[in-house]
Each structure stands twice: as structure tokens, then as C-alpha cells.
Amino acid sequence: MTLACGLLTLTGGLPLALFLVITAPDGLRPAPICNRSIGFIINIFRSIPFIILLVALIPVTRFLVGTAIGTTAAIVPLTIATIPYFTRIAEVSLKEVDRNLIEAVKAMGGSNFTIIKEVLLPEALPGLISGFTVTLILIIGISAMAGTIGAGGLGHYAIQYGYQQFRSDIMGIVIVILVLMISGIQWLGDYLARKYNHR
Template sequence: MSDVMIDLLISAVWETLLMTFAAGLISLVAGLPLGLALVATGKGGLSENIWVNRLLGAVINAFRSVPFIILLVALIPLTRLIVGTALGTWAAIVPLAIAATPYYARIAEVSLREVDKGLIEAVRAMGGNRWTIIREVLVPEALPGIVAGFTVTLVTLIGASAMAGAIGAGGLGDLAIRYGYQRFETGVMIAVVIVLIILVCGIQWIGDRIVERLDHRQSRG
């Protein structure tokens, strides 16, 4: 590849990382409370409320059921309202975050439900309130699963960000479409695929190492 293409590739990698981590951070901040709410309002939860749980679950499932490419187009008015434009890297972060949040909420819910009920009951017996249980038991005990789920979410966002390139979001997907596909530059397409593989493997490796450090159950064993 020429020096120009290398510069474009580096710029595209930066845009992809920006979209992935910005949307990932938003999904973490919004998705974890949603996961906690699903667990807390579920049957036998800290604040059991089946109707609220069903309504919240229905909304989350509705967003998860919409294919990302359709969500990307449907959210164009909202994206314009928030960012001021429907094109570019920053504009892509809006639909990426909205798509990733319910996805991560369900992953967080699974991890939180796996927390030993005996620990929760022990804290309750000692007079701990709901927030104490969430802060001292639920989140710390589920942390390895929460981090593992966040890693999976980031990997999914890398693929979604590449798809967003189809409508001018920038990043590696946009580079692959404009140069690799439309201009038949096979070298660019191959380079983009290799970089995507490296990014996915790198994020997964880092996430796995963090989970290993956090998972105190292994040290107990």
C-alpha cells in the first residue's frame, strides 16, 4: 500500500476505536443499572415488582430484536438532534450506544443472577439494605462476569462500527467499502480484515486477563 493508504488506515483504526470505546462506555454506564434493575425487580429480587420487570424486559428485548442496520437508519433523526449530523464518527456513536446498551444489560443481568443467594441473605441478616447488598455483594461478586460481558460487547461493537461505515460513519468499514470494494483495491480489503482481527483478538485477550485477576473464585479453588 502507498503512504496515503497507510495514513488512511491509521486514521480509520483511530475512528473505529473511538466509536467502539465511546459507545462501549455509554453501554456500560447505562446497561449495568438496567441489568441491576432487571435482577432487583425480578421474582425474589431485592425490590420485586413483576410488572416493572416485564415492562423493562419488553423494552430491552424490543431494541435487541431490531437489526443494527435498521436501527442505524431509524435513529437518524435522533442522531441529528443530539450530534447535529447523521454522518461521521461521532454520529455513529449514538446508534452504536443505543444498540449496545440493551445487549449489555442482558449480559450483566445473567452475571448478577449467578451471585450466591446465601451471600445476599447473610448481608440481609446483618441489617444490610438494598444499596448495601448491591454495592457490597452483587456488583463485587459478579464483577468477573460483568467485565467478561463488557469485553464481548466491545468485540460486538467493533463489528457494528464496521457496518456503520456503510452509511458514511468512517472507520475501517468505511475504508473497506470506499477503497476495498468500490475501487477494487484488494490489498486495502485484506489490510482492513487483518486489522479487525488484531483488534478483536487484542481486546479479548486484555479482557480475559482482567477477568482472571478479578475472579477470586479461582484463587479459592
């Protein structure tokens, strides 16, 4: 569930972040109306608590995957909840790229595609990796929450076999697994961010 949602979030969030940066007033192709419209929609979804979004999207989830219960169904609201989150993080990383580098590529006749491929993405990569790491950790947290309403995963296991059966040992095991998973993801993210840091 976490891996599928993470991949979909990266696939959807990064292009949206690029779009927001490119269409910003000082971007490569300014388009203020489009920029504000997409930004407004992203802000709306970021403002909705996940548990409310989970319930509100039941019809959409049922339409897309044929059911509103289970691991596959949980991926839909998880992805819709985390794409706006990662989009804003990625947008910040992309905006921090040195404007002088962009202007230098422009002066040499580089196209917008070249600037995106050779300047924006490589220079922002450490920040993008760190942001995606934080997003993956968020996904683990809210996927555990989704498990409490039958979405499967560790949250469902903890509630059904730990809390409802008064098995504190099972709850403890789930907590340890979550801590190990999050620590491992954070370590890997930090390592990759340092590795690809060109500064």
C-alpha cells in the same frame, strides 16, 4: 467510536441490569410491573437488526448531534443497539451471584445498597468483564457495518478505498487490523476476568 460507544453502553447497560435484578420477583425490591415493562422495551430493541435501527434512528441522531452522517452520529445508534445487549448479559452475571451470600448480608443488617456494593457487583465482576468484552467486540463488528453508509471508521475505509477501488491489499490490511484489535480486547478481557475471579 468503539471506545465512546463502549463507555456509554457500560454506563447505561449496567444500571439497567441492576434494576432488572433488584426488581425481579425474587429481587431485593420486587416490582413486577416495572420489571416486565423495562424488560419488554429492552427485548424490542434487541430484536431490531442494527442496519434497520441505524436508519430508523436518523431523526433522533440528527436531533441529538445535528447530523446523521459521520463518526459522531454513528455513536447514537451504536449505543442504543448495544445497551440492551449488554444489559441482558450483565443481568445473567448478576443473577448467578450466590443467594446465600446475599441472605448472609441481609441477616447482618446490611442495606440493599450494601448488598449491591459489597456482594452483587464484586461477585459478578468476572462475568461482567467477560460480557463487556463480548459487547466491545460486537461494537467493533457493527461499527464496521455502519462505516459502509458513511459513518467513518475501518468499515468506511475498507469500502471506499478497498472494495470500490478494487484494492484487495487495503481490504487485507483492514481485516488484519480488525483481527488484532479483537484479539487484543479478548485477551485483556480474559485476563481481567481471571484476575478478579474470587471463586
